Amino acid sequence: MSGARGEDGSISERVYRLLMRAYPKEFREMYGAQMEQAFLDLCREKARRGEVGLARFWVRVGLDLVSSAIVERRRAEGKETAMRDRKYRSVVGVALATAFILLLPLLTAPAWTLADFVFAGALIFGAGLTFTYVLAAKKAGNIAYRAAVGVAIAAAFILVWLTGAVGIIGSEDNNANSMYFGVLAVGIIGAIVARFRPNGMARALFATALAQALVAVIALMIGLGSPWSPPGVLGTLILNGFFVALFVGSAWLFRSAAREQPPAGAGQEG
Amino acid sequence: MVEESRGPRDLLPLTPAVLHILLALADEERHGYGIMREVEERTGGETRMGPGTLYGSIKRMLADGLIEESDERPDPAMDDQRRRYYRITDFGRRVAGAEAERLQSLVSAARAKKISFGVRPLPGGS
Numbered sequence: 001m002s003g004a005r006g007e008d009g010s011i012s013e014r015v016y017r018l019l020m021r022a023y024p025k026e027f028r029e030m031y032g033a034q035m036e037q038a039f040l041d042l043c044r045e046k047a048r049r050g051e052v053g054l055a056r057f058w059v060r061v062g063l064d065l066v067s068s069a070i071v072e073r074r075r076a077e078g079k080e081t082a083m084r085d086r087k088y089r090s091v092v093g094v095a096l097a098t099a100f101i102l103l104l105p106l107l108t109a110p111a112w113t114l115a116d117f118v119f120a121g122a123l124i125f126g127a128g129l130t131f132t133y134v135l136a137a138k139k140a141g142n143i144a145y146r147a148a149v150g151v152a153i154a155a156a157f158i159l160v161w162l163t164g165a166v167g168i169i170g171s172e173d174n175n176a177n178s179m180y181f182g183v184l185a186v187g188i189i190g191a192i193v194a195r196f197r198p199n200g201m202a203r204a205l206f207a208t209a210l211a212q213a214l215v216a217v218i219a220l221m222i223g224l225g226s227p228w229s230p231p232g233v234l235g236t237l238i239l240n241g242f243f244v245a246l247f248v249g250s251a252w253l254f255r256s257a258a259r260e261q262p263p264a265g266a267g268q269e270g
Numbered sequence: 271m272v273e274e275s276r277g278p279r280d281l282l283p284l285t286p287a288v289l290h291i292l293l294a295l296a297d298e299e300r301h302g303y304g305i306m307r308e309v310e311e312r313t314g315g316e317t318r319m320g321p322g323t324l325y326g327s328i329k330r331m332l333a334d335g336l337i338e339e340s341d342e343r344p345d346p347a348m349d350d351q352r353r354r355y356y357r358i359t360d361f362g363r364r365v366a367g368a369e370a371e372r373l374q375s376l377v378s379a380a381r382a383k384k385i386s387f388g389v390r391p392l393p394g395g396s
Contacts, residue, residue, distance in 0.1 A: 023322075031325040034302050034354055038321040041303035064320025072326055 094128035148253030155246035198258035205251035216240035336362035
């Protein structure tokens, strides 16, 4: 190919490759090789036709390069700005929602201490941010995936709230309740390993449900939280069963989301 | 996928480059240089698209579902690892048709206003 290109072509190719740095990196990675090929074809055509006027050729190519590079750079910057704005709006939105929710206990439960507000605020804000982050990271298009994330975060939220506020095994001062943070750790680690992909998330949530059930079995077998007041053996079973149901429900929704998803590679942009 | 949420008229007016690319792909699959050649020949050398304009347009047309990348290599003699072939989608045809209609109504309006035509000879004309 280089023979057909000739001396003139190889120098022009090097110059063109250098000038292509004017385009955004993402654009270069996607189309750089094809553009270079098209440019070489133009050089070859010019040589075949015996056209003279290297300067005129370069003016044409140079104008195209400069104008299109400006357009691509503007578009790339616009995309980055839009993403930054979206992130900023999400954080502000979650913060406002948290403040609004905290107004309720402020107006109706004067017994809340500052620590209660800080705990509740951190919990609500964290749950809201996690929800928006997971949806943004996955660019979740299907309803099942959104519902699955919502159920999983709601379950984790209520679990932390109950554990911190009143305790599930005996009272909130019972150290056995810290086992529930292990349950959440199973879910979080599972989600990270799965990289939020629906099939992996389904497995992670099933594992979380299993861990939740295991904690209940351990608590009842060893007699943690006895003399079982409150919530009592039945209450402990019902409470843990409630969370197991939520985690299993979320796993089932993730599985549905995986089935709705097109096969890998289908429908991709670009 | 994209076309499901948008009608052909939602993308109008098309840029001249996009319309030229759609027309170039209307009869066969082509690679980038093939598109540039077709446009130049069809317009009698009046429109010469550079690689930057071409691939910038291709990027957006792929995102809009107007064209798609083809796995086939219809021109093995000119083939090269870097070449990618593109073909027009059904949605792309409908969009091109809608744009042609829009331009036709503009031409009709110009005729009705007694705007004179024939400033330049058509390609291939005497």
